[in-house]
Amino acid sequence: xxxxxxxxxxxxxxxxxxxxxxxxxxxxxxxxxxxxxxxxxxxxxxxxxxxxxxxxxxxxxxxxxxxxxxxxxxxxxxxxxxxxxxxxxxxxxxxxxxxxxxxxxxxxxxxxxxxxxxxxxxxxxxxxxxxxxxxxxxxxxxxxxxxxxxxxxxxxxxxxxxxxxxxxxxxxxxxxxxxxxxxxxxxxxxxxxxxxxxxxxxxxxxxxxxxxxxxxxxxxxxxxxxxxxxxxxxxxxxxxxxxxxxxxxxxxxxxxxxxxxxxxxxxxxxxxxxxxxxxxxxxxxxxxxxxxxxxxxxxxxxx
Amino acid sequence: xxxxxxxxxxxxxxxxxxxxxxxxxxxxxxxxxxxxxxxxxxxxxxxxxxxxxxxxxxxxxxxxxxxxxxxxxxxxxxxxxxxxxxxxxxxxxxxxxxxxxxxxxxxxxxxxxxxxxxxxxxxxxxxxxxxxxxxxxxxxxxxxxxxxxxxxxxxxxxxxxxxxxxxxxxxxxxxxxxxxxxxxxxxxxxxxxxxxxxxxxxxxxxxxxxxxxxxxxxxxxxxxxxxxxxxxxxxxxxxxxxxxxxxxxxxxxxxxxxxxxxxxxxxxxxxxxxxxxxxxxxxxxxxxxxxxxxxxxxxxxxxxxxxxxxxxxxxxxxxxxxxxxxxxxxxxxxxxxx
Numbered sequence: 001x002x003x004x005x006x007x008x009x010x011x012x013x014x015x016x017x018x019x020x021x022x023x024x025x026x027x028x029x030x031x032x033x034x035x036x037x038x039x040x041x042x043x044x045x046x047x048x049x050x051x052x053x054x055x056x057x058x059x060x061x062x063x064x065x066x067x068x069x070x071x072x073x074x075x076x077x078x079x080x081x082x083x084x085x086x087x088x089x090x091x092x093x094x095x096x097x098x099x100x101x102x103x104x105x106x107x108x109x110x111x112x113x114x115x116x117x118x119x120x121x122x123x124x125x126x127x128x129x130x131x132x133x134x135x136x137x138x139x140x141x142x143x144x145x146x147x148x149x150x151x152x153x154x155x156x157x158x159x160x161x162x163x164x165x166x167x168x169x170x171x172x173x174x175x176x177x178x179x180x181x182x183x184x185x186x187x188x189x190x191x192x193x194x195x196x197x198x199x200x201x202x203x204x205x206x207x208x209x210x211x212x213x214x215x216x217x218x219x220x221x222x223x224x225x226x227x228x229x230x231x232x233x234x235x236x237x238x239x240x241x242x243x244x245x246x247x248x249x250x251x252x253x254x255x256x257x258x259x260x261x262x263x264x265x266x267x268x269x270x271x272x273x274x275x276x277x278x279x280x281x282x283x284x285x286x287x288x289x290x291x292x293x294x295x296x297x298x299x300x301x302x303x
Numbered sequence: 304x305x306x307x308x309x310x311x312x313x314x315x316x317x318x319x320x321x322x323x324x325x326x327x328x329x330x331x332x333x334x335x336x337x338x339x340x341x342x343x344x345x346x347x348x349x350x351x352x353x354x355x356x357x358x359x360x361x362x363x364x365x366x367x368x369x370x371x372x373x374x375x376x377x378x379x380x381x382x383x384x385x386x387x388x389x390x391x392x393x394x395x396x397x398x399x400x401x402x403x404x405x406x407x408x409x410x411x412x413x414x415x416x417x418x419x420x421x422x423x424x425x426x427x428x429x430x431x432x433x434x435x436x437x438x439x440x441x442x443x444x445x446x447x448x449x450x451x452x453x454x455x456x457x458x459x460x461x462x463x464x465x466x467x468x469x470x471x472x473x474x475x476x477x478x479x480x481x482x483x484x485x486x487x488x489x490x491x492x493x494x495x496x497x498x499x500x501x502x503x504x505x506x507x508x509x510x511x512x513x514x515x516x517x518x519x520x521x522x523x524x525x526x527x528x529x530x531x532x533x534x535x536x537x538x539x540x541x542x543x544x545x546x547x548x549x550x551x552x553x554x555x556x557x558x559x560x561x562x563x564x565x566x567x568x569x570x571x572x573x574x575x576x577x578x579x580x581x582x583x584x585x586x587x588x589x590x591x592x593x594x595x596x597x598x599x600x601x602x603x604x605x606x607x608x609x610x611x612x613x614x615x616x617x618x619x620x621x622x623x624x625x626x627x628x629x630x631x632x633x634x635x636x637x638x639x640x641x
Contacts, residue, residue, distance in 0.1 A: 013501040113591075127592045157364035157528065157593070162572035162586045184502055187531075187574035191581040210578045228506035230535035232558065232573045233580070239513075240506040240535070246471050247501075 002146060007172055007179045009193035009210070011186055011225075013247055017202040018182045022148045025180075026059055043145075060091050064139040068151035070131035074123040080134050081107070081119025087138045106137040110167060129160035133167065140171065146178045147171075153188065165192050186225060190214055198222045201248050201258040204277055208284030218286040218293060220265045257289065265295040320352035320388075321490055321522045322376065327385035329368070329375050333597065344596050345371040347546035348385075350624070353490070358516065358523040360537030360554065362530055362569075366593055368546040370494050373526045377411045377492045378402060389490070407437055410483035414495035416475030420467040426453075427463035430481045437486065448485060455518075456481040457511060473504035477511065484515065494526045509536060530573050534558055542566045545604040546596055548624055552631035562633040564641040565589075565605050587641070603636065611641045 002008050010018045023029050025040055027047060040047040042062060050058060067073050075083060081103045088099040107115035110133040123131055132152055139147050149168065153161035169192055172179050181193055189196055189210065196213045198206040198221065206219040217223040227241035245262045248254055254261050260270035269289050277287040327349045330342035345368040353359045363369045374380045376387050378394050387394045389405060397405060413419040420429055431449045434440045440448050450460040456477045467475055476496060483491055493512065497505045509532060515521060527533050533540060534554055541551040542565065550563040561567040568587040575581055589608045594600055600607050606617040616636055624634040633639075 013503055129592055158530070158572045159364065159568060159589045160592060162574075163588055165574070166586070166588060185574070186502075187576040187581075190576050190578045191574040191584075214576060214578050225502060226576060228503060229576060230509070230531045231575060231577075232531045232534055232570065233575050233577075234535070237535070240509055242506045242510055243503040244507075246473070246504075 002178050002180055004145065005172070005176045005178050006195060007169075007181065007193045009189035009196045010180060010182045010199060011184065011189055011196060012199035013184055015247060015250070016199045018199050019150055020202075021199070022065065022150055022180065022182055025148065026063060026065055027055055028059075028065075057091075060087065060144065061093060061142050062144055063146040063148065064142065064144045065148040065150065066132070066135045066139050066152055068154050070128070070135045070155075071123065073135055074131060076123055078122070079119065080121055080123060080126065084119075084134070084138050084141055088141045091142050093142050102141065106141050107134070109140070109171070110134070110137045111163075112137075128156055129163060132156065132164055136164075136167065136171070140175065140177060143175070144177060146180065148180045148182070150182045151184070152181070154183070154185075161188070168192060186214075186229060198225075201253065202250055203258060203287065204285075205259065205288070206284075206286040207277075208281065212281060212284050216281070216284075216293075218280045218284065218291045219259075219288045220263045220290065220292060220295065221259050222286075223292045224264070257287070265290050265292075319355045321355040321390065322353040322524070323386075323388040324352065324372075324376060325350050325386040325388070327372065327375055327387060328383045329371050329380065330383045341597055344546050344599060346375060347596075347599070349543075349546075349548050350385075351541055351548060351551055353522055353524055354539075355489075355522055356520055357538040358525050358536050360533035360540040361524060361526045361543060362528060362533050362540060363543035364528060364569075364593055366545075366596065367543045368596065369526050369528075369543050372543070373411070373492045373494050373524060376524065377409055378406070379411065407433075407486045408488050409490040409492065410486065410488040412476075412479050412483050412491060412493040412496045415499050416472055416479050417467075417499070419479055420475060422467055425464050425466055426458075426470075426478055429467070429478060430485055433482065433486050439486070449481075452481045452485045455515070456484065457507075471504075472500050473507055476500060476508055480508075480511065480515070484519070487519070488521070490522045490524070492524045492526070495528070496525075497532065498527065498529060505532070512536065530569065542569065545593060545599050547604060547634065549605065549635070550631075550633040551624070552628075552633075556628075556631055560628075560631075560639075562627050562631065562638040563605075563635045564609050564611050564637075566633075567641050568610070603634070605635075611637055613637065 012018045024035055035048060084103050084106055085099045088094045088102060089096060094102060103119050104115045107119055112118050112130055112133050126134060153164050165188060168179055171177060183189060193210050196210050197204055200221050206213065206222045213222060217226060224241060224243045228243060230240060243262050248258055256271040256274055260266045267290055275287050275289045277285050280286045280291060327346055329346040330344050332342045334341055349372060361369050375382045382395050394405060427449050430452060431445050434445050434448060449463060453460045458477050458481060497508050500508060516523060525533060525536055537554045540554050540557045541548050544565050550566045561570055568589050571586045587610060591608055594607060602618040602620055603622050606612040622634045622636045624632050627633050627638050
């Protein structure tokens with residue numbers, strides 16, 4: 001669930017299903033994949049039941065998406081300004097003339113300097129950070145309620161990443177656009193999002209308010225991830241905690257909890273029954289039989 | 304405290320420079336004819352030393368020249384000018400067999416474990432190839448050493464006849480490390496060895512690199528853009544910007560007391576996985592992006608993005624990399640003023 005105007009972070013490793021989840025929201029799953037079951041509710045209506053026409057309306061107008069590598073999302077032979085205008089005209093939200101007039105202010109909004117001249121440039125004349133800004137401008141040009149950003153800063157340098165995060169934060173605040181940020185970088189989530197979903201092997205293993213998740217993670221996977229990343233502000237040198245093994249092969253998943261083969265807190269039950277995603281605190285839910293509050297208080301970890 | 308004092312406190316092993324880089328320049332010429340004479344100035348006059356037994360972290364954003372510098376030091380690419388001393392030998396002047404012999408001492412670990420392993424060779428052959436090349440071990444002895452180094456790197460020796468595609472990214476990086484290690488080198492250049500790996504696998508490789516260093520008394524030049532990992536692994540850190548080193552100091556010192564405005568901005572840009580701290584932090588946002596190394600800015604190369612640049616001094620005079628505190632060097636006219 002994403003609330004109106006909220007910033008939600010979806011974190012997980014590659015192959016955990018976070019991008020596929022986001023693509024499902026837009027019904028963009030590539031063949032032969034399909035949504036086997038479940039619903040996607042957008043403002044009380046199920047996206048899965050939308051007709052082609054309705055989908056066209058919904059994509060871009062209601063929800064838009066930006067991707068990791070902006071170069072592959074931009075057409076190299078069309079001017080950036082034209083591509084932004086095209087996004088608006090295609091959705092018939094604005095007529096040709098209004099769309100034209102909106103291009104430069106949109107570029108300005110995403111803080112591209114000299115927007116009037118820059119609109120006439122081709123994508124290759126833009127730097128990586130500017131391309132991502134242009135994509136954001138395009139995504140926001142139809143004033144959607146929700147912007148899904150799939151690893152928007154992964155290909156960028158840290159100083160540029162900081163600029164893009166700041167931009168997303170300001171746009172969320174000023175335009176009220178809800179933002180779903182998909183990333184493998186927990187620190188980026190901590191800096192931008194108010195709520196977090198942690199995914200592992202295609203499932204949500206934990207969700208809750210960001211502060212809660214970082215201060216008191218209940219799923220061992222969340223806890224281990226937080227312990228395994230070095231921090232720029234750490235003052236003593238501790239060995240990093242490692243998560244043994246690899247994420248499971250999803251065509252042949254382990255029985256019970258999908259994380260149990262790598263979990264240092266597992267109990268017998270973990271390999272037999274899959275735990276449900278249950279409430280563990282105010283607005284916080286975790287999919288675990290043990291939970292970290294018990295694991296850290298009680299018995300010695302396995303291994 | 305003078306520079307001498309700071310040396311007294313350190314263990315004797317630190318005092319000796321294993322690798323000394325002096326005024327190294329690496330230019331890549333681009334175009335001919337009309338545009339002839341232009342060059343990408345990837346590394347443009349860099350001097351520092353790597354002390355025996357330490358890990359020196361080399362950080363910077365993409366395009367700053369850090370990988371090129373690593374390759375020049377490892378003699379995978381010839382320097383345009385300057386010297387790289389390994390102990391007392393100037394590697395830049397070595398050629399042919401003499402240089403090849405020196406390579407036993409210095410090995411490299413690469414970023415992409417998918418691209419750096421030959422897909423047609425078995426793991427055993429990949430790891431054992433250096434032994435053959437240097438005529439060190441053959442037959443049973445070769446096999447024994449491969450087995451041993453595989454075990455050291457956390458690989459199951461039973462997989463010796465498998466091919467790289469049968470391994471995960473983390474395991475492939477272990478293969479790359481095993482290959483670097485099999486010759487018992489003293490110095491390893493690791494170029495972004497973990498950035499292609501998943502978060503939960505990165506810690507495994509970081510810990511392995513630390514263990515190996517302890518066990519075999521290795522000296523590392525650790526090149527990375529992730530400053531959190533660099534801080535974790537390094538004794539000292541050098542920050543590079545547009546082909547120059549702008550600051551170099553002890554790891555703790557550089558994080559607590561960065562003197563160059565670029566280092567400071569870089570550090571402040573890195574998010575911390577703690578929402579409470581993040582809420583209080585205000586990153587120093589730099590204007591624009593790293594300029595082209597074909598035509599770097601005059602004076603201080605950072606002046607176009609620097610929040611404290613003063614004109615015309617910064618745009619005309621290039622600041623030297625000078626000692627500003629004991630063991631702490633920075634190249635800035637207004638060091639410590641941001």
